[in-house]
Amino acid sequence: xxxxxxxxxxxxxxxxxxxxxxxxxxxxxxxxxxxxxxxxxxxxxxxxxxxxxxxxxxxxxxxxxxxxxxxxxxxxxxxxxxxxxxxxxxxxxxxxxxxxxxxxxxxxxxxxxxxxxxxxxxxxxxxxxxxxxxxxxxxxxxxxxxxxxxxxxxxxxxxxxxxxxxxxxxxxxxxxxxxxxxxxxxxxxxxxxxxxxxxxxxxxxxxxxxxxxxxxxxxxxxxxxxxxxxxxxxxxxxxxxxxxxxxxxxxxxxxxxxxxxxxxxxxxxxxxxxxxxxxxxxxxxxxxxxxxxxxxxxxxxxxxxxxxxxxxxxxxxxxxxxxxxxxxxxxxxxxxxxxxxxx
Amino acid sequence: xxxxxxxxxxxxxxxxxxxxxxxxxxxxxxxxxxxxxxxxxxxxxxxxxxxxxxxxxxxxxxxxxxxxxxxxxxxxxxxxxxxxxxxxxxxxxxxxxxxxxxxxxxxxxxxxxxxxxxxxxxxxxxxxxxxxxxxxxxxxxxxxxxxxxxxxxxxxxxxxxxxxxxxxxxxxxxxxxxxxxxxxxxxxxxxxxxxxxxxxxxxxxxxxxxxxxxxxxxxxxxxxxxxxxxxxxxxxxxxxxxxxxxxxxxxxxxxxxxxxxxxxxxxxxxxxxxxxxxxxxxxxxxxx
Numbered sequence: 001x002x003x004x005x006x007x008x009x010x011x012x013x014x015x016x017x018x019x020x021x022x023x024x025x026x027x028x029x030x031x032x033x034x035x036x037x038x039x040x041x042x043x044x045x046x047x048x049x050x051x052x053x054x055x056x057x058x059x060x061x062x063x064x065x066x067x068x069x070x071x072x073x074x075x076x077x078x079x080x081x082x083x084x085x086x087x088x089x090x091x092x093x094x095x096x097x098x099x100x101x102x103x104x105x106x107x108x109x110x111x112x113x114x115x116x117x118x119x120x121x122x123x124x125x126x127x128x129x130x131x132x133x134x135x136x137x138x139x140x141x142x143x144x145x146x147x148x149x150x151x152x153x154x155x156x157x158x159x160x161x162x163x164x165x166x167x168x169x170x171x172x173x174x175x176x177x178x179x180x181x182x183x184x185x186x187x188x189x190x191x192x193x194x195x196x197x198x199x200x201x202x203x204x205x206x207x208x209x210x211x212x213x214x215x216x217x218x219x220x221x222x223x224x225x226x227x228x229x230x231x232x233x234x235x236x237x238x239x240x241x242x243x244x245x246x247x248x249x250x251x252x253x254x255x256x257x258x259x260x261x262x263x264x265x266x267x268x269x270x271x272x273x274x275x276x277x278x279x280x281x282x283x284x285x286x287x288x289x290x291x292x293x294x295x296x297x298x299x300x301x302x303x304x305x306x307x308x309x310x311x312x313x314x315x316x317x318x319x320x321x322x323x324x325x326x327x328x329x330x331x332x333x334x335x336x337x338x339x340x341x342x343x
Numbered sequence: 344x345x346x347x348x349x350x351x352x353x354x355x356x357x358x359x360x361x362x363x364x365x366x367x368x369x370x371x372x373x374x375x376x377x378x379x380x381x382x383x384x385x386x387x388x389x390x391x392x393x394x395x396x397x398x399x400x401x402x403x404x405x406x407x408x409x410x411x412x413x414x415x416x417x418x419x420x421x422x423x424x425x426x427x428x429x430x431x432x433x434x435x436x437x438x439x440x441x442x443x444x445x446x447x448x449x450x451x452x453x454x455x456x457x458x459x460x461x462x463x464x465x466x467x468x469x470x471x472x473x474x475x476x477x478x479x480x481x482x483x484x485x486x487x488x489x490x491x492x493x494x495x496x497x498x499x500x501x502x503x504x505x506x507x508x509x510x511x512x513x514x515x516x517x518x519x520x521x522x523x524x525x526x527x528x529x530x531x532x533x534x535x536x537x538x539x540x541x542x543x544x545x546x547x548x549x550x551x552x553x554x555x556x557x558x559x560x561x562x563x564x565x566x567x568x569x570x571x572x573x574x575x576x577x578x579x580x581x582x583x584x585x586x587x588x589x590x591x592x593x594x595x596x597x598x599x600x601x602x603x604x605x606x607x608x609x610x611x612x613x614x615x616x617x618x619x620x621x622x623x624x625x626x627x628x629x630x631x
Binding site for chain 2: 055101102105106107108109110111113114115117118119121122125126129249250253256257260290291292293294295296297298299300301302304305308
């Protein structure tokens with residue numbers, strides 16, 4: 001086990017480094033950066049939904065919360081290291097409170113969806129209505145539907161004058177995604193991750209074995225929110241403005257679509273789905289014949305009907321079918337277990 | 344005195360609006376267990392159907408009460424045959440597919456009608472009570488939703504079709520053993536649900552500036568009203584619409600409309616935490 005784990009991490013690092021090095025030759029780093037940030041956001045939902053069975057309809061809320069936390073803190077502190085940390089911690093705390101309320105209440109999947117959706121809407125409505133000058137946190141005005149512009153973007157820790165932008169910002173984001181990916185891989189290999197998978201497959205059984213299901217789900221939910229918050233902070237620093245649309249339903253819907261299209265129960269699927277669809281949207285945005293939303297919707301419907309498992313698992317199946325049974329090492333990958341809880 | 348009358352009307356109006364926007368979803372979700380996240384877009388299309396018909400010179404009441412429900416019902420029929428039929432029993436997949444549909448309809452409406460606000464004026468003039476101006480159309484909405492509830496009750500309880508539909512939703516295997524086609528009954532029920540959504544959208548159209556994304560504003564409220572209502576279809580609809588509507592208005596009057604909405608959502612979350620199966624799982628048990 002130990003040896004193969006080490007090999008896995010090494011493979012990820014080598015592949016990741018190769019991709020980080022090769023991709024700028026194909027596309028400019030400004031576009032790539034946003035694709036990477038969306039990839040991280042996709043991964044955050046992919047973790048809690050694909051491996052924990054928690055369908056969160058409001059992952060965008062944590063993304064927005066991270067972005068707003070970063071923006072507000074950056075204005076107040078005038079540098080970016082502490083705001084970055086806060087942008088990870090605050091969504092995680094928020095998710096932990098929300099999650100504890102939902103999971104200890106033993107709400108079923110549908111009600112979970114409703115509550116996360118409603119919380120996102122509350123945040124959206126609230127942030128939208130904060131245009132007045134009375135809504136300030138420290139030196140930062142919340143700005144309502146105009147959002148918050150003009151905050152300190154990412155700088156080298158300890159030196160607020162040394163901004164990280166352009167190519168170097170791309171490398172920062174790419175390495176951050178790689179680290180998050182490694183973290184997720186490690187988490188899923190740990191006993192915590194294994195039990196999370198068990199909860200996804202059969203919650204009653206795991207709880208009868210003596211594990212505190214609600215606590216574990218809450219922690220997983222908070223970890224997902226922390227990753228989404230980090231993606232939000234990176235997004236804020238990339239876009240140099242945060243607006244309430246981060247909290248919108250369309251944003252949350254997109255994250256779910258990325259996961260479905262890329263493939264649930266895989267780590268790479270949501271990243272691929274996010275980057276691929278965001279890139280497609282970027283290309284489609286340059287034409288005006290067909291509305292963008294229509295295509296996004298159509299993709300979601302078609303995938304649910306015809307390829308509900310997503311691209312990456314389908315490719316993996318195809319790959320295994322072509323190569324026969326594959327090497328025995330592949331077999332133990334528990335994340336390829338069919339989702340029994342799909343219905 | 345005048346003020347309390349105005350507030351009473353506003354409260355009733357808020358409750359009536361919630362009943363109206365949730366009725367279609369109550370049928371589709373409450374009976375068929377299909378979570379239709381495109382419900383808001385069905386309402387949006389009802390609104391556009393009305394406005395288009397009025398622009399063609401049709402009487403506004405005919406457009407609202409007849410054309411819009413039929414048009415949206417037919418769209419619903421198409422959706423049921425093409426998409427939802429394949430997903431019965433797969434709750435989460437239905438949710439995702441209908442979310443896709445909702446985006447698709449928004450895109451479609453944007454392409455056809457453009458991303459601009461359209462609207463029609465209310466056909467009923469306002470009147471004054473003491474020092475206050477009351478919108479006459481509010482009464483129309485109150486009357487329509489009372490008629491809607493009465494109609495649904497009559498159809499579900501009083502007619503053979505309603506009995507068959509309710510029976511099929513409970514035990515579709517038994518219904519098919521008795522010679523009814525569950526497939527057809529599901530189709531018809533979805534048609535009715537969509538038509539109700541269309542009607543709601545049409546009736547509310549004169550009050551709001553309609554944009555292709557209007558549906559989003561309705562879906563969350565409709566959803567929580569139905570979910571909080573619980574298993575009993577009509578009793579649940581009325582009880583949750585009443586509690587949410589009143590709380591919404593109290594906070595809207597006391598603080599601001601935005602806080603009213605926030606209070607509504609917070610109440611919904613607390614309510615679901617306390618009664619995860621909805622209000623009617625604890626009160627009004629066994630009612631329709």
